[in-house]
Amino acid sequence: MNPREEKAAEVYARLTAAYGTPDWRPQFEPVDELILTILSANTNDRNSLAAFETLKARFDGDWDAVRNAPLAEIKDAIRVAGMYNQKAPRIVESLEKLCQEVGKYSLDHLAGMPVDEALNYLQSFPGVGHKTASIVLLFCFRKPTFPVDTHIQRQSQRLGISRAKASPLEVKREWETLLPDADYYSLHLNLIRHGREVCDARAPRCDECVLRSLCEYAKNPPNA
Numbered sequence: 001m002n003p004r005e006e007k008a009a010e011v012y013a014r015l016t017a018a019y020g021t022p023d024w025r026p027q028f029e030p031v032d033e034l035i036l037t038i039l040s041a042n043t044n045d046r047n048s049l050a051a052f053e054t055l056k057a058r059f060d061g062d063w064d065a066v067r068n069a070p071l072a073e074i075k076d077a078i079r080v081a082g083m084y085n086q087k088a089p090r091i092v093e094s095l096e097k098l099c100q101e102v103g104k105y106s107l108d109h110l111a112g113m114p115v116d117e118a119l120n121y122l123q124s125f126p127g128v129g130h131k132t133a134s135i136v137l138l139f140c141f142r143k144p145t146f147p148v149d150t151h152i153q154r155q156s157q158r159l160g161i162s163r164a165k166a167s168p169l170e171v172k173r174e175w176e177t178l179l180p181d182a183d184y185y186s187l188h189l190n191l192i193r194h195g196r197e198v199c200d201a202r203a204p205r206c207d208e209c210v211l212r213s214l215c216e217y218a219k220n221p222p223n224a
């Protein structure tokens with residue numbers, strides 16, 4: 001192991017010791033996960049889930065009914081997630097794409113697809129970037145791709161796993177180079193939890209942090 005791999009392994013080990021290894025729990029069918037992650041852009045989990053549940057309830061879980069509904073009805077159902085003027089047409093376009101290309105509202109054909117091909121395919125959907133695509137593939141299909149959200153980007157930069165201004169895509173590639181595939185799911189969830197509970201964007205609680213001795217930010221805080 002080189003020093004960077006050792007550091008990544010230590011981050012993994014300390015977060016696992018602090019938070020445990022999360023169980024594999026695919027919460028949603030792949031198409032549901034796709035729609036939920038489209039709804040999750042620029043909002044929190046509570047609001048995106050509320051919008052998703054309202055959408056499903058309003059249309060009795062029938063994606064065909066959503067695809068054929070007036071946009072105003074969809075916007076009204078997902079209003080709590082914000083950006084509904086953009087998200088409603090993205091949802092309809094995604095359902096239309098599935099209908100035309102797959103003939104049904106299913107992403108099951110991704111199960112046998114190589115991970116890079118599956119990532120490219122999902123990113124051809126409107127508004128779907130590598131984070132959303134990776135979440136669908138990792139959570140629903142257990143494919144080895146590491147989703148990077150703002151919590152993970154921020155902590156990776158602070159820790160020095162990636163460079164200080166690294167993009168989410170660079171951070172994704174760093175972790176995928178440094179860690180075994182089997183660690184992605186657990187590290188993804190534990191880093192998000194750590195970002196919410198300890199490594200806050202504005203006020204990180206470095207004194208309580210299990211990663212402190214590994215962290216470049218803690219060694220050289222910006223306002224020291």
Ligand code: SF4
Binds near residue numbers: 207
């Ligand atoms: S030491 Fe501070 S900046 Fe570094 S990971 Fe922990 S909370 Fe974040």
